[in-house]
Amino acid sequence: xxxxxxxxxxxxxxxxxxxxxxxxxxxxxxxxxxxxxxxxxxxxxxxxxxxxxxxxxxxxxxxxxxxxxxxxxxxxxxxxxxxxxxxxxxxxxxxxxxxxxxxxxxxxxxxxxxxxxxxxxxxxxxxxxxxxxxxxxxxxxxxxxxxxxxxxxxxxxxxxxxxxxxxxxxxxxxxxxxxxxxxxxxxxxxxxxxxxxxxxxxxxxxxxxxxxxxxxxxxxxxxxxxxxxxxxxxxxxxxxxxxxxxxxxxxxxxxxxxxxxxxxxxxxxxxxxxxxxxxxxxxxxxxxxxxxxxxxxxxxxxxxxxxxxxxxxxxxxxxxxxxxxxxxxxxxxxxxxxxxxxxxxxxxxxxxxxxxxxxxxxxxxxxxxxxxxxxxxxxxxxxxxxxxxxxxxxxxxxxxxxxxxxxxxxxxxxxxxxxxxxxxxxxxxxxxxxxxxxxxxxxxxxxxxxxxxxxxxxxxxxxxxx
Numbered sequence: 001x002x003x004x005x006x007x008x009x010x011x012x013x014x015x016x017x018x019x020x021x022x023x024x025x026x027x028x029x030x031x032x033x034x035x036x037x038x039x040x041x042x043x044x045x046x047x048x049x050x051x052x053x054x055x056x057x058x059x060x061x062x063x064x065x066x067x068x069x070x071x072x073x074x075x076x077x078x079x080x081x082x083x084x085x086x087x088x089x090x091x092x093x094x095x096x097x098x099x100x101x102x103x104x105x106x107x108x109x110x111x112x113x114x115x116x117x118x119x120x121x122x123x124x125x126x127x128x129x130x131x132x133x134x135x136x137x138x139x140x141x142x143x144x145x146x147x148x149x150x151x152x153x154x155x156x157x158x159x160x161x162x163x164x165x166x167x168x169x170x171x172x173x174x175x176x177x178x179x180x181x182x183x184x185x186x187x188x189x190x191x192x193x194x195x196x197x198x199x200x201x202x203x204x205x206x207x208x209x210x211x212x213x214x215x216x217x218x219x220x221x222x223x224x225x226x227x228x229x230x231x232x233x234x235x236x237x238x239x240x241x242x243x244x245x246x247x248x249x250x251x252x253x254x255x256x257x258x259x260x261x262x263x264x265x266x267x268x269x270x271x272x273x274x275x276x277x278x279x280x281x282x283x284x285x286x287x288x289x290x291x292x293x294x295x296x297x298x299x300x301x302x303x304x305x306x307x308x309x310x311x312x313x314x315x316x317x318x319x320x321x322x323x324x325x326x327x328x329x330x331x332x333x334x335x336x337x338x339x340x341x342x343x344x345x346x347x348x349x350x351x352x353x354x355x356x357x358x359x360x361x362x363x364x365x366x367x368x369x370x371x372x373x374x375x376x377x378x379x380x381x382x383x384x385x386x387x388x389x390x391x392x393x394x395x396x397x398x399x400x401x402x403x404x405x406x407x408x409x410x411x412x413x414x415x416x417x418x419x420x421x422x423x424x425x426x427x428x429x430x431x432x433x434x435x436x437x438x439x440x441x442x443x444x445x446x447x448x449x450x451x452x453x454x455x456x457x458x459x460x461x462x463x464x465x466x
Contacts, residue, residue, distance in 0.1 A: 130365075304333060392419070
């Protein structure tokens with residue numbers, strides 16, 4: 001459509017009136033409003049991969065969890081490194097994990113632990129960009145200058161029409177995340193809060209009673225402009241609006257979408273197994289979404305919101321410096337919820353036959369310093385232990401994806417300081433994800449200056465996970 005507003009468009013309505021009518025046609029529908037804003041996205045049209053039945057769930061641990069208190073414990077290291085917790089055996093010989101993960105221990109044959117991923121950036125936003133986009137940045141903005149993995153998948157699979165959102169997340173973006181030059185159309189359908197809470201409804205996935213009665217008439221109004229649109233739309237912008245409205249209406253009228261988001265369809269036993277808390281119900285929702293056809297789900301497990309805890313000794317996410325919280329009190333609060341939710345999700349991926357269709361990745365942006373620091377807490381005002389940012393070593397859990405499980409990939413040095421054997425880069429993990437999804441990591445998008453940018457500048461799929 002021309003940007004010159006003086007150009008006359010033939011037909012019964014002016015262009016301005018047509019656009020106003022188009023916006024009114026879906027008035028009152030929150031999802032349509034959200035989708036319509038995405039019309040500003042650029043017109044890139046990459047070809048989707050050839051494995052569109054596959055999906056990825058990312059459990060994102062914002063702030064950076066300690067590898068030394070989760071999947072890479074060092075019981076023989078000095079006390080100021082090994083900490084207060086002990087490793088336990090799992091159902092897989094040779095794999096030990098933290099004693100606060102007993103449910104994980106029962107399903108270790110169904111996941112693999114990568115212990116040798118590292119990178120070079122210890123700042124949250126830059127570390128997140130590095131991990132989730134595969135590129136280095138100097139920016140500390142919470143919005144990435146490069147598209148992260150979720151938006152890339154959404155863009156590469158934007159032509160899929162499966163009756164559910166293609167990309168869902170419990171927050172619009174990870175700190176340091178975003179769609180960058182892929183545009184707003186690649187951003188997720190956001191489902192925040194606790195999807196298992198009584199009376200919970202998914203924002204933008206319902207139609208008000210006043211709109212229901214007018215829906216058929218307004219759909220008819222849109223269709224009545226078909227001939228007009230063909231005459232005046234030379235650049236595809238109206239077609240983009242039409243596609244956006246079609247997506248919105250498709251989800252609003254899709255029984256499949258409503259059912260996918262409805263956790264009440266799960267048995268009480270299943271919901272209890274995941275845990276009747278925000279993290280557990282988000283994990284359960286993630287499983288329902290990928291079963292229904294969603295390609296990429298990011299669920300954040302930040303503040304566990306456990307009643308009755310000493311709030312001055314815990315932190316809102318996994319960034320547990322001594323000044324932020326008491327590391328061991330905090331982990332004692334959050335780890336049981338994390339353990340139950342992730343283990344239940346792994347169990348379901350396999351028991352429901354999803355292990356070849358779905359890959360689960362659990363990670364944060366980096367690990368924590370191998371050596372413990374003790375400082376006065378900002379809130380508690382007492383001396384307490386913590387660990388600081390550390391990209392030199394981190395642990396990542398991967399499950400499913402049709403790959404061999406029950407293995408440890410790589411290792412770190414004796415004190416957990418650096419990757420030692422089978423040193424890997426975040427790009428290798430991303431390359432593994434894209435390979436599983438059938439997405440060519442060398443596919444190029446144009447950035448905002450018109451330069452072709454490959455999805456990944458480097459990286460190779462991890463051979464143990466193929």
